[in-house]
Amino acid sequence: MKEFAYVRARSVEEATSAYAAHAGARYLGGGTNLVDLMKLGVETPTALVDVTRLPLDTVEELPDGGLRIGATVRNSDLAAHPLVRDRYPALSQAVLAGASGQLRNAATTGGNL
Ligand SMILES: Cc1cc2nc3c(=O)[nH]c(=O)nc-3n(C[C@H](O)[C@H](O)[C@H](O)COP(=O)(O)OP(=O)(O)OC[C@H]3O[C@@H](n4cnc5c(N)ncnc54)[C@H](O)[C@@H]3O)c2cc1C
Structure with a gap:
């Protein structure tokens, strides 16, 4: 150890x-x-x-139509987010294709980069 x-x-x-x-x-x-x-x-x-308690856990719509995804957004939350499902369905599907439900509930966007 x-x-x-x-x-x-x-x-x-x-x-x-x-x-x-x-x-x-x-x-x-x-x-x-x-x-x-x-x-x-x-x-x-x-x-x-x-860094998981930092206030970086939101998905925000930007004026130019893009999305800003916080570093601590969990993979499950990203895949289920209405804006992601609606505008970026391939991203939602790709996240859901990875790992398992338990891992996606813990894993963050920042950690995945
Ligand atoms: C069984 C299993 C299956 C998996 N399947 C997949 C898969 O299908 N696809 C896939 O992409 N990955 C997969 N992974 C890998 C991993 O789960 C993901 O990459 C996950 O998103 C990592 O996120 P995390 O928050 O757990 O990162 P952590 O393990 O906490 O960190 C990973 C790295 O990122 C750094 N880091 C973390 N947060 C930040 C931050 N905010 N800013 C800067 N650096 C940061 C850490 O220092 C570390 O170097 C799998 C892992 C396991 C165990």
Whole structure:
């Protein structure tokens, strides 16, 4: 077991400061990818900066007709969002084709990039 610090960020500024303060830090979304890599020893972060409580969990319509998808929007919520289903059905279908329901409920858009 490798020790690591854990920081639950309450603002974007706190998240970026905590990340900068720890060389080898990683942001933590749903952890569906990162935690697996840690278990295998592929990722050995010195600190996890949990970004899941940040206010980045909305899908917003933009004036030019596009969408802004927050980094902490869960995959399930993205696939089910009315604007995504209506205007970007291929995106909704692609997200639903990935992983399992349990994973999609935890996984975030930021973590998927
Ligand atoms: C069984 C299984 C099946 C899977 N199937 C698929 C699939 O079909 N398609 C697919 O695309 N993926 C799949 N995945 C991979 C993974 O679940 C997804 O990529 C998921 O969206 C990752 O999101 P997360 O929030 O859990 O990321 P995490 O595991 O928390 O993080 C992943 C990476 O992104 C970084 N990160 C997280 N949030 C942010 C942020 N806000 N800003 C910057 N960096 C960030 C982390 O530091 C880490 O490096 C699967 C995983 C498993 C275990």
